[in-house]
Amino acid sequence: MLETGDIRWQPEAFRYTPGASVRYIDFEQGDDGNDGTSPQRPWKHHPWDKRASKNAARPGDADTYVFKGGVIYRGLLTANQNGRDGAPIRLTRDPVWGAGPAVLAGSERISGWTRGADHPKIPDPQSVWHAAIDFAPRSVWIVEPDGRSRRIPLARHPNWTSQPEDHKQQWFRWTNDPHPFRPRTGFSANDSKNLKGRDKDFVEGALIYSEFGWVMGTPYPTRVRAFDPQDGSVRFESWTGGGNASVIFRGMRYYLEDKPQYLDDPQGEFWFDKKGAGGVLYLRLPAGADPNTLAIEAGRYSDLIVADSASHWEITGLTFRWTSPAWELDLPAWDFRTKPFGYRPDTHPGCIRIWGRGEHLRIANCVFEDVVMPIHMQAVGAGSPIRDIAIEDNLFRNTDVGAAHLRDGAGWGFAEPVGVLDDVRIYRNRAENIGFRPFRYQRGSAIDLSHPQRAHIAGNVIERCGAQAINVVGGKSAYRGDVPLVRVLIHQNKAWKTMQNANDFGGIESWQHGPVYIFNNLSFDARGQWEDRRTFHGQSPGFGHAYYLDGGFKHYVFNNIAWGLSNDPTSPLVNCSAFQEIISYQNVFFNNTAYNFYTGSRRQAPHAGRNKYLGNVWQSIGERVFRHADPAKTAADGNAADAGPPKEHYDYGSNAYANNFFHDVAQMGVFEPSGRWLDRLDQFRDALRQRGAMAWETGEYAEASILRNPAQGDFRLAPNSPAVDRGAVVFVPWALSGVAAEWNFYHAGNNPADLIDEHWYAKDYMTDRDDYHLRPTYPLKAVHVAEEDYFVGPLENYVRGALRFASAKKTYATATHADLTKPYRVKLATRARHGQDPNYQEFAIAGEDLKSPQVFAGNLLIEAYFKASADGLLISKMDTAGYRLRIVGGRAEFTIAGEGQQASVRSQTNLADDRWHHLIVEADRQKKSLAIYVDGKLDSRSDGLGPV
Structure with missing residues (x-):
C-alpha cells in the first residue's frame, strides 16, 4: 500500500514443495505404463482422469502429482483421493521440468479447416471456414505463438466490442414506441430503428442479452420467443429480481446472439451448428485469415478438476485455460425442476469445482485465464462443510462469470441452513476483466462468498469486472439457524473499475450479519450506469457505489478510499455514491475519504438509526453529502412536510455525526422523514441537535482542497489541511462468539439515562432483515445519572463515552429480569419459499433461545x-x-x-x-x-x- 493510497499487487512467490511420493505427468510424451516416479518415465494421464490406464490408474501411495511445464494437459479430472493433516494431495509443477507453464486445458485444438459455408443462412460464405468436430463448443480462441489468446465471439447482432469506459456503448437501444416502459403485450420491448422490418427468422430463437429492471439489471441470456417485424417487437422470457425487475425502459441496451445470420463480423466470429453430440464449427477470422495457419482452441469442458468430497489438497503453480460453458447458455442458476428450487450444478462450473464438501484446501500461485469460472465451491447436503480454504497469490484473467465463488449451499428463500462456510482466506490475488458473461440470474462478481462465518479477504487487486469486486453475505441469509460467531475482515484490497455491467451493487459489498471489518481498501469507478434514464431524462447518477452495505449490520468501515470518475449526472461516467446502505444499521463509517461522487453517503430505510459518520473527508460531491432520507421534490415541499407531523419514526438519538471535513460539496444533506433540504453545514448541524442526535457537531468546511491531488490518485492530506491529526477515535471491538449484550456507556440522544445495547448475534429467529430492528436488545437504564456524569474516555473522541459511577450518588445502571426474559413473538417460514408456499407460522422465542444476558x-x-x-x-x-x-x-x-x-x-x-x-x-x-x-x-x- 503506497502513501498516496494506491494498492499494488504483491503476491508471494511460488515454491515447489513436493510430498513424500511424487508422480510425473507429461500429456504429450508420457505413457501410462511407466512407473511415473521420475521425469524420465512420466505418465500420460493423471489417475483422476477416466482415460488413465495401467500404472497411472493405480496411484498407490502417491501424494504429489507434477505436471510438465510447457505441456498442455487436456481433459477432466474427477477426484477420488484425499490427503491428511500434514500430508496433503498436491497437484503442482516443478520449475526445472519443462519450459513454460504447466497448462490444464478444457479445449481441443481444431484442425482440418475447409473454406466456405454450406449453411444457407450464413452471409458471405466464402469468408467463412468450417470444420466437423465431435463435441459442441461455446467458446473459441486464437492462440498466438507466445501463448497469448484472443477470444472469438459467438456470432451476434450488432457486431460490437467492449469499450473501456462503457462496456455496452455499441449495443442497440430499445425505442419502446409508444410508451417508454409499458410493453404492447407480455414481457416484451421494441426497437423500431434496428429491428423493424427484419425477417422473423432473423430474430426468433436468438439469445438476447438486455438491460432490464429499475435496479440490478445485469444482462444475461434468455431466448427470444416471438418477434413482430411490424414494429420490431421482441417477446422473451421474463427476468427475475422481484418488484419491477421485469421492466425494460426505453434506451436500455441489448444485443442478439447465436444465429447463423449474425456470422458477419470481419473482426471475427464463430457459430456452431449442433447435430447430436457434435456438429460443424463455422469460423470467420480477422482480416480473412486462414485458420489452418493458426492455433485455434475450442472449449470442450466446463470443469477441469471436480470433486464431491475434497480434503487436504494443495493445487499450486498450475495454469488453467480455455473452458466452455454448457451448451444451453440460457439455463438458469436456479433448478426449477425441483420443488423447492435448488441450484443447478451445470450452471455453476469451475476449473476447480467442489460440489459437496471440501476442507483444508489451498489453491495458490495458479493462473486462470480465458475460462468460464476459475473456482467454485458449494456445500451440498445438510451440515456439509466448505471449511479451511486458502486461495492466495493467483492470477485470474478474462473469465465469464467470476474469480472465486464459495457458498454454504443455502440462499434467499431457503427456510433452513444447508452446509457451513467457514475459515475462508483469500489473499493477494489479482483479477482482470472478470464477469462480463454471467449465466442467467447471475451478476458477474469476482470474489463472492455466501454466508461465511469467518472470512479474511486481503491484498487482492481486482481491475475491471462486471459487478462487485468483492461480495460477501455474512453469517447467513434469510433462513433459520443460529450463527453465534461471524467475523469477516476485508482490507487492503483494490477494486478498480467495477460495476461495469451491472447496477445496484457496490465495488466492495457486504450483506447481512457482522461484525464485518472493511478497512484500508481503495474502490475506484464503481459505475452502475443507468444509461436509459440518463438519455431519457437528460441526467441520471446511475446506481453504482464504491462501498455498499445491502442490509448490512454491525459493520466497521474505516480508512477506505472511495474515488469516483465523475460527479456529473449528465455524464455516462458518473458515479452515484461513495457509501450506500439500505435497511442497514449499527454501522460506523470513520476516517474514510470520499472524492468525486454525485452523493457522498446514501441511506435508505434509516428508521433504526444506530449509525455513526465520523472523521471522514468529503470532497467534490456533486449533490448531497448525506442523503440519509428520501429528499423532498423541492425545498418548499420539504419545509412544508417538516412543519406537519412526521410520517415515519426515525431513531435520531442513536446516530452520530462528528469530526467530518468538507470541501467543494453542493449540499449538506437530508436525514428526516420530511425530506427537508438542509443545504448548509450549520442547517444540518442545528437540525441534528434539535432532533437529539448522539453527536451532532457534524464537522467543518474547508475553503481549500483537503487532499493533495486526488484527481491523479494522491489522497494524502494537503500540508495545511485542517483534517491533519483530527481523525475520529472509535472503539472497534473484536468479534466474539454469541455476544448477548454490548454497552459502550455513551447515552442515546438527549437522555442520559438511556444506555443502548449495540450487540449483534445472527440468532436463529433473525430471518427477515426488514424486522431486525424489532429483535430483543437489552439497553441499560442509568439511575441517578446526569449529563455531567459522562466524560471523554480513551476509546472515543466524538462523544463523551465514559460514565462515572459514584457511590455518593448511588449511581447504577440496570436491565430488569423481566426485560431479559421477555418472550419475542415472530412469524417464520417453515419451508423454502421457492416454488411453494413458505407456510409462515408464529413462534414465541423464550428462555435460552433468546440468547440474552440471562x-x-x-x-x-x-x-x-x-x-x-x-x-x-x-x-x-x-x-x-x-x-x-x-x-x-x-x-x-x-x-x-x-x-x-x-x-x-x-x-x-x-x-x-x-x-x-x-x-x-x-x-x-x-x-x-x-x-x-x-x-x-x-x-x-x-x-x-x-x-x-
Missing part, C-alpha cells in the same frame, strides 16, 4: 474496560444463581453460582489503582474452569462449575 448452561465471557479507585460492583446477574463481577480488596473477583454450588476466581493484579484496565473473565462450563485476563494476559485461573 445465562443458562452455556459458557460465559465478560469483557470490560474501566478504571477504579475503590472496591465496587462491575456487573451482576445473581440471586441464588447467576454471575457476578466486582472489585474486592482491589482485586477483580468473578463468581458463578447455581443449584446450591458456587465458584470464584480472584485476580492477582490490583485493579483499584485509578488506571484504565482491560479485563476479561471467562467461565468454561465444559472444562469447569474460571479464568481472568488483565490487559491482554492471563492473570489467574481456578476451578469452576459445570452446566448447572
Whole structure:
C-alpha cells in the first residue's frame, strides 16, 4: 500500500514443495505404463482422469502429482483421493521440468479447416471456414505463438466490442414506441430503428442479452420467443429480481446472439451448428485469415478438476485455460425442476469445482485465464462443510462469470441452513476483466462468498469486472439457524473499475450479519450506469457505489478510499455514491475519504438509526453529502412536510455525526422523514441537535482542497489541511462468539439515562432483515445519572463515552429480569419459499433461545474496560444463581453460582489503582474452569462449575 493510497499487487512467490511420493505427468510424451516416479518415465494421464490406464490408474501411495511445464494437459479430472493433516494431495509443477507453464486445458485444438459455408443462412460464405468436430463448443480462441489468446465471439447482432469506459456503448437501444416502459403485450420491448422490418427468422430463437429492471439489471441470456417485424417487437422470457425487475425502459441496451445470420463480423466470429453430440464449427477470422495457419482452441469442458468430497489438497503453480460453458447458455442458476428450487450444478462450473464438501484446501500461485469460472465451491447436503480454504497469490484473467465463488449451499428463500462456510482466506490475488458473461440470474462478481462465518479477504487487486469486486453475505441469509460467531475482515484490497455491467451493487459489498471489518481498501469507478434514464431524462447518477452495505449490520468501515470518475449526472461516467446502505444499521463509517461522487453517503430505510459518520473527508460531491432520507421534490415541499407531523419514526438519538471535513460539496444533506433540504453545514448541524442526535457537531468546511491531488490518485492530506491529526477515535471491538449484550456507556440522544445495547448475534429467529430492528436488545437504564456524569474516555473522541459511577450518588445502571426474559413473538417460514408456499407460522422465542444476558448452561465471557479507585460492583446477574463481577480488596473477583454450588476466581493484579484496565473473565462450563485476563494476559485461573 503506497502513501498516496494506491494498492499494488504483491503476491508471494511460488515454491515447489513436493510430498513424500511424487508422480510425473507429461500429456504429450508420457505413457501410462511407466512407473511415473521420475521425469524420465512420466505418465500420460493423471489417475483422476477416466482415460488413465495401467500404472497411472493405480496411484498407490502417491501424494504429489507434477505436471510438465510447457505441456498442455487436456481433459477432466474427477477426484477420488484425499490427503491428511500434514500430508496433503498436491497437484503442482516443478520449475526445472519443462519450459513454460504447466497448462490444464478444457479445449481441443481444431484442425482440418475447409473454406466456405454450406449453411444457407450464413452471409458471405466464402469468408467463412468450417470444420466437423465431435463435441459442441461455446467458446473459441486464437492462440498466438507466445501463448497469448484472443477470444472469438459467438456470432451476434450488432457486431460490437467492449469499450473501456462503457462496456455496452455499441449495443442497440430499445425505442419502446409508444410508451417508454409499458410493453404492447407480455414481457416484451421494441426497437423500431434496428429491428423493424427484419425477417422473423432473423430474430426468433436468438439469445438476447438486455438491460432490464429499475435496479440490478445485469444482462444475461434468455431466448427470444416471438418477434413482430411490424414494429420490431421482441417477446422473451421474463427476468427475475422481484418488484419491477421485469421492466425494460426505453434506451436500455441489448444485443442478439447465436444465429447463423449474425456470422458477419470481419473482426471475427464463430457459430456452431449442433447435430447430436457434435456438429460443424463455422469460423470467420480477422482480416480473412486462414485458420489452418493458426492455433485455434475450442472449449470442450466446463470443469477441469471436480470433486464431491475434497480434503487436504494443495493445487499450486498450475495454469488453467480455455473452458466452455454448457451448451444451453440460457439455463438458469436456479433448478426449477425441483420443488423447492435448488441450484443447478451445470450452471455453476469451475476449473476447480467442489460440489459437496471440501476442507483444508489451498489453491495458490495458479493462473486462470480465458475460462468460464476459475473456482467454485458449494456445500451440498445438510451440515456439509466448505471449511479451511486458502486461495492466495493467483492470477485470474478474462473469465465469464467470476474469480472465486464459495457458498454454504443455502440462499434467499431457503427456510433452513444447508452446509457451513467457514475459515475462508483469500489473499493477494489479482483479477482482470472478470464477469462480463454471467449465466442467467447471475451478476458477474469476482470474489463472492455466501454466508461465511469467518472470512479474511486481503491484498487482492481486482481491475475491471462486471459487478462487485468483492461480495460477501455474512453469517447467513434469510433462513433459520443460529450463527453465534461471524467475523469477516476485508482490507487492503483494490477494486478498480467495477460495476461495469451491472447496477445496484457496490465495488466492495457486504450483506447481512457482522461484525464485518472493511478497512484500508481503495474502490475506484464503481459505475452502475443507468444509461436509459440518463438519455431519457437528460441526467441520471446511475446506481453504482464504491462501498455498499445491502442490509448490512454491525459493520466497521474505516480508512477506505472511495474515488469516483465523475460527479456529473449528465455524464455516462458518473458515479452515484461513495457509501450506500439500505435497511442497514449499527454501522460506523470513520476516517474514510470520499472524492468525486454525485452523493457522498446514501441511506435508505434509516428508521433504526444506530449509525455513526465520523472523521471522514468529503470532497467534490456533486449533490448531497448525506442523503440519509428520501429528499423532498423541492425545498418548499420539504419545509412544508417538516412543519406537519412526521410520517415515519426515525431513531435520531442513536446516530452520530462528528469530526467530518468538507470541501467543494453542493449540499449538506437530508436525514428526516420530511425530506427537508438542509443545504448548509450549520442547517444540518442545528437540525441534528434539535432532533437529539448522539453527536451532532457534524464537522467543518474547508475553503481549500483537503487532499493533495486526488484527481491523479494522491489522497494524502494537503500540508495545511485542517483534517491533519483530527481523525475520529472509535472503539472497534473484536468479534466474539454469541455476544448477548454490548454497552459502550455513551447515552442515546438527549437522555442520559438511556444506555443502548449495540450487540449483534445472527440468532436463529433473525430471518427477515426488514424486522431486525424489532429483535430483543437489552439497553441499560442509568439511575441517578446526569449529563455531567459522562466524560471523554480513551476509546472515543466524538462523544463523551465514559460514565462515572459514584457511590455518593448511588449511581447504577440496570436491565430488569423481566426485560431479559421477555418472550419475542415472530412469524417464520417453515419451508423454502421457492416454488411453494413458505407456510409462515408464529413462534414465541423464550428462555435460552433468546440468547440474552440471562445465562443458562452455556459458557460465559465478560469483557470490560474501566478504571477504579475503590472496591465496587462491575456487573451482576445473581440471586441464588447467576454471575457476578466486582472489585474486592482491589482485586477483580468473578463468581458463578447455581443449584446450591458456587465458584470464584480472584485476580492477582490490583485493579483499584485509578488506571484504565482491560479485563476479561471467562467461565468454561465444559472444562469447569474460571479464568481472568488483565490487559491482554492471563492473570489467574481456578476451578469452576459445570452446566448447572
